[in-house]
Amino acid sequence: VTAYEIIRSKREGEELPASAIEFIVRGFVEGSVPDYQMSAFLMAVYFRGMTEAETAALTRVMLDSGIALDLSDIDGVKVDKHSTGGVGDKLSLIVAPAAAAAGVRVPMISGRGLGHTGGTLDKLESIPGMSTSFSPRAFRDLVARVGMAIIGQSPELAPADRRMYALRDVTATVECAPLIVGSILSKKFAAGLDALILDIKVGRGAFMTDLTAARDLGRRLVTTAAQLGLRASGLLTDMESPLGRAVGNALEVAEAVEVLKGGGPPDVREVSLALAGRMLSIGGVAGSAAEGIEAARAVLDRGAALEVFERFVSAQGGDAHICDDPGILPRASLVREVVAKRAGSVAGVDALEIGLATVELGAGRTVVGEEIDPAVGIEIEAPVGAEVAAGEPLALVHANDEGRLAAVLDRVRDAFTLTDRPVAAPRRMLEEIGAPAGDVSPD
Amino acid sequence: VTAYEIIRSKREGEELPASAIEFIVRGFVEGSVPDYQMSAFLMAVYFRGMTEAETAALTRVMLDSGIALDLSDIDGVKVDKHSTGGVGDKLSLIVAPAAAAAGVRVPMISGRGLGHTGGTLDKLESIPGMSTSFSPRAFRDLVARVGMAIIGQSPELAPADRRMYALRDVTATVECAPLIVGSILSKKFAAGLDALILDIKVGRGAFMTDLTAARDLGRRLVTTAAQLGLRASGLLTDMESPLGRAVGNALEVAEAVEVLKGGGPPDVREVSLALAGRMLSIGGVAGSAAEGIEAARAVLDRGAALEVFERFVSAQGGDAHICDDPGILPRASLVREVVAKRAGSVAGVDALEIGLATVELGAGRTVVGEEIDPAVGIEIEAPVGAEVAAGEPLALVHANDEGRLAAVLDRVRDAFTLTDRPVAAPRRMLEEIGAPAGDVSPD
Numbered sequence: 001v002t003a004y005e006i007i008r009s010k011r012e013g014e015e016l017p018a019s020a021i022e023f024i025v026r027g028f029v030e031g032s033v034p035d036y037q038m039s040a041f042l043m044a045v046y047f048r049g050m051t052e053a054e055t056a057a058l059t060r061v062m063l064d065s066g067i068a069l070d071l072s073d074i075d076g077v078k079v080d081k082h083s084t085g086g087v088g089d090k091l092s093l094i095v096a097p098a099a100a101a102a103g104v105r106v107p108m109i110s111g112r113g114l115g116h117t118g119g120t121l122d123k124l125e126s127i128p129g130m131s132t133s134f135s136p137r138a139f140r141d142l143v144a145r146v147g148m149a150i151i152g153q154s155p156e157l158a159p160a161d162r163r164m165y166a167l168r169d170v171t172a173t174v175e176c177a178p179l180i181v182g183s184i185l186s187k188k189f190a191a192g193l194d195a196l197i198l199d200i201k202v203g204r205g206a207f208m209t210d211l212t213a214a215r216d217l218g219r220r221l222v223t224t225a226a227q228l229g230l231r232a233s234g235l236l237t238d239m240e241s242p243l244g245r246a247v248g249n250a251l252e253v254a255e256a257v258e259v260l261k262g263g264g265p266p267d268v269r270e271v272s273l274a275l276a277g278r279m280l281s282i283g284g285v286a287g288s289a290a291e292g293i294e295a296a297r298a299v300l301d302r303g304a305a306l307e308v309f310e311r312f313v314s315a316q317g318g319d320a321h322i323c324d325d326p327g328i329l330p331r332a333s334l335v336r337e338v339v340a341k342r343a344g345s346v347a348g349v350d351a352l353e354i355g356l357a358t359v360e361l362g363a364g365r366t367v368v369g370e371e372i373d374p375a376v377g378i379e380i381e382a383p384v385g386a387e388v389a390a391g392e393p394l395a396l397v398h399a400n401d402e403g404r405l406a407a408v409l410d411r412v413r414d415a416f417t418l419t420d421r422p423v424a425a426p427r428r429m430l431e432e433i434g435a436p437a438g439d440v441s442p443d
Numbered sequence: 444v445t446a447y448e449i450i451r452s453k454r455e456g457e458e459l460p461a462s463a464i465e466f467i468v469r470g471f472v473e474g475s476v477p478d479y480q481m482s483a484f485l486m487a488v489y490f491r492g493m494t495e496a497e498t499a500a501l502t503r504v505m506l507d508s509g510i511a512l513d514l515s516d517i518d519g520v521k522v523d524k525h526s527t528g529g530v531g532d533k534l535s536l537i538v539a540p541a542a543a544a545a546g547v548r549v550p551m552i553s554g555r556g557l558g559h560t561g562g563t564l565d566k567l568e569s570i571p572g573m574s575t576s577f578s579p580r581a582f583r584d585l586v587a588r589v590g591m592a593i594i595g596q597s598p599e600l601a602p603a604d605r606r607m608y609a610l611r612d613v614t615a616t617v618e619c620a621p622l623i624v625g626s627i628l629s630k631k632f633a634a635g636l637d638a639l640i641l642d643i644k645v646g647r648g649a650f651m652t653d654l655t656a657a658r659d660l661g662r663r664l665v666t667t668a669a670q671l672g673l674r675a676s677g678l679l680t681d682m683e684s685p686l687g688r689a690v691g692n693a694l695e696v697a698e699a700v701e702v703l704k705g706g707g708p709p710d711v712r713e714v715s716l717a718l719a720g721r722m723l724s725i726g727g728v729a730g731s732a733a734e735g736i737e738a739a740r741a742v743l744d745r746g747a748a749l750e751v752f753e754r755f756v757s758a759q760g761g762d763a764h765i766c767d768d769p770g771i772l773p774r775a776s777l778v779r780e781v782v783a784k785r786a787g788s789v790a791g792v793d794a795l796e797i798g799l800a801t802v803e804l805g806a807g808r809t810v811v812g813e814e815i816d817p818a819v820g821i822e823i824e825a826p827v828g829a830e831v832a833a834g835e836p837l838a839l840v841h842a843n844d845e846g847r848l849a850a851v852l853d854r855v856r857d858a859f860t861l862t863d864r865p866v867a868a869p870r871r872m873l874e875e876i877g878a879p880a881g882d883v884s885p886d
Binding site for chain 1: 447489
């Protein structure tokens with residue numbers, strides 16, 4: 001078999017045997033399959049897709065391209081949560097310590113923001129002193145000692161994904177479900193997990209704007225994980241409007257701490273409990289999602305999740321005093337109100353526009369490797385469902401540069417849609433993925 | 444605009460502006476667009492196609508990547524014939540001297556065989572002493588002096604095509620109509636033509652096995668040529684069974700000489716007249732295709748085409764005595780009959796199988812650059828429509844190696860389908876391309 005034949009076969013829509021997928025991915029990583037053949041193959045996959053068996057084979061060979069952590073000597077079930085990314089998504093900072101406080105171990109390997117969606121590593125690094133760069137061994141020790149850790153991807157884990165992603169990024173082959181599944185799951189397997197909860201975001205501020213496509217991706221993730229021996233399930237959650245109120249790295253850390261203290265925006269709390277609860281049930285420390293949600297609520301309300309968070313921050317070099325004094329976090333020098341021009345109910349806050357405005361302020365990246373400003377961002381003062389009078393604030397813009405501030409004000413205002421009729425708060429939890437249907441609301 | 448955006452836009456099925464096509468092709472030739480982006484782009488084009496305007500822009504930028512010959516100081520209209528390739532297709536060796544003898548100039552840039560289809564250059568080079576490698580200047584002089592020349596592609600002409608074709612060849616993006624159009628026409632324009640007649644082969648032994656796809660390719664070629672100022676029309680011709688009787692380089696040269704002497708297989712003569720006649724009418728030296736066919740028949744019958752052929756062979760260094768004494772051509776040491784196992788009418792001779800058997804004998808290449816044996820090949824003794832008794836010959840296999848000979852005998856026999864009912868000889872001329880509908884038969 002040759003790379004040419006594999007490309008041609010996929011181009012013709014044929015199902016590839018696992019050996020063919022191994023041949024082309026391994027050859028690409030080792031250098032015997034040139035990048036121009038890999039990119040043609042990836043584009044053919046974009047158009048023809050992959051079956052479940054092909055996707056599992058892809059994930060397996062990507063995983064096998066590097067080492068996999070062995071966390072089996074750490075007591076407890078290792079469970080992670082993975083989000084496909086959104087605007088204002090600080091859930092990992094809440095869900096990981098809550099689940100760890102309630103009895104599972106959370107070895108989380110996370111990413112950086114690119115484009116309008118933020119990244120957990122960037123958020124954590126707004127905490128003074130915090131590091132997210134650890135060796136696989138140090139990561140293992142953090143999980144054993146603290147019960148959780150959140151670090152960046154290490155070069156030893158699933159190197160095929162790093163090389164393939166770099167090629168996909170410049171050949172317009174990122175937006176392809178089986179390739180996304182291989183990319184996500186190969187890294188998750190490499191982290192030594194027992195189970196995984198997925199948060200598939202859907203809407204204007206998400207990678208997937210279409211419910212059908214998001215549902216397909218979620219099912220593929222759950223199915224492929226199961227085929228390779230990883231328990232997985234998840235939720236489709238709404239990302240039409242930013243999650244919670246804070247968008248921007250330090251602002252989101254402060255909001256996560258509020259939720260860990262039992263407060264914070266109701267939607268952030270609700271989705272956090274839903275995800276943490278499922279981590280507990282899939283990890284076997286709760287008998288059902290509902291019991292898991294109760295357990296998660298208990299660790300939030302009695303401060304146990306906050307305690308784990310403080311230990312986690314300290315263990316990774318950060319200043320845990322931010323929990324008592326959020327003023328330690330980086331603060332922007334300029335804070336400007338964006339006010340409503342008319343009275344009304346907020347019918348929509350465009351998550352994509354808010355995300356892009358945040359990037360313009362310097363909180364995110366347009367290209368990989370760009371410096372970011374941890375302090376800047378946007379606070380939503382009038383979320384969906386709120387009623388405002390003319391002249392009342394819709395949002396607060398935090399900036400460190402007058403020019404950038406001025407440049408985003410109209411964009412932020414235009415992200416809000418006002419209506420004369422009352423509007424209900426958005427339903428964040430849309431569907432279960434891969435678990436029996438039922439009530440998905442924790443409260 | 445970036446290469447990424449162009450790939451993405453094509454992936455989404457959008458029509459690209461000419462500037463985008465220029466950007467990516469020129470960037471690829473100059474090295475600023477890496478081959479992995481070009482191959483992803485080509486695969487996206489494979490799936491999404493190109494509009495007429497896009498195809499014209501592609502052809503134009505490929506042409507502009509190199510020099511174009513200027514033959515305007517040579518008297519007469521410069522007309523070429525291009526075939527998409529088949530099995531037993533020796534038509535260029537007949538059509539070019541016939542058209543030149545009847546009053547147009549024929550500057551033909553041709554190719555080599557790859558896979559089951561033969562190449563005109565390989566056939567010519569079976570003539571002792573014959574060269575097909577000339578500089579653009581020497582080519583121009585040959586056309587001026589002899590009225591025709593047939594040479595290989597020079598590196599100065601349409602270099603984008605050579606680089607793109609090399610990439611398409613290893614990324615399974617060869618079989619794509621707009622890319623084929625750009626490849627063919629950019630070279631034809633670079634050769635300084637005024638008009639072009641196309642012979643689009645369709646059937647088992649052709650590149651296109653499907654009439655609809657062949658028709659689409661023919662129309663695209665004619666339309667794109669017209670958009671760029673080149674008159675073009677052509678024929679769809681049948682390639683289910685080998686054309687004529689001879690398949691193999693020296694064998695085909697001998698058969699071409701027979702036709703130039705007024706004899707030869709009727710189907711070869713018929714298609715030759717049809718194509719040469721159209722070269723004369725599109726070149727303006729005949730008032731219609733029918734008049735052109737009459738003129739072509741006249742130059743064949745009075746020996747004028749053969750005279751041009753002899754001058755052409757001599758001018759390119761070959762031994763023109765092959766016309767009087769075909770025994771000078773390379774001859775295989777082994778000639779074996781393949782006989783019918785039963786009596787019947789020949790209902791089919793599978794051109795693909797005959798072509799592949801010829802490659803097995805050494806007459807063709809499986810990879811670019813392979814050495815070929817000019818002497819070997821297959822002579823069809825019982826073409827479609829012939830009646831045979833059991834034990835009578837179906838074909839003669841010419842080989843220089845007992846092992847290779849033995850290996851193809853069954854394949855050659857199995858290429859013949861016999862039936863009990865009478866069978867008509869195949870209709871070779873199927874449809875006009877780009878000219879008013881009408882009778883396409885010259886005889």
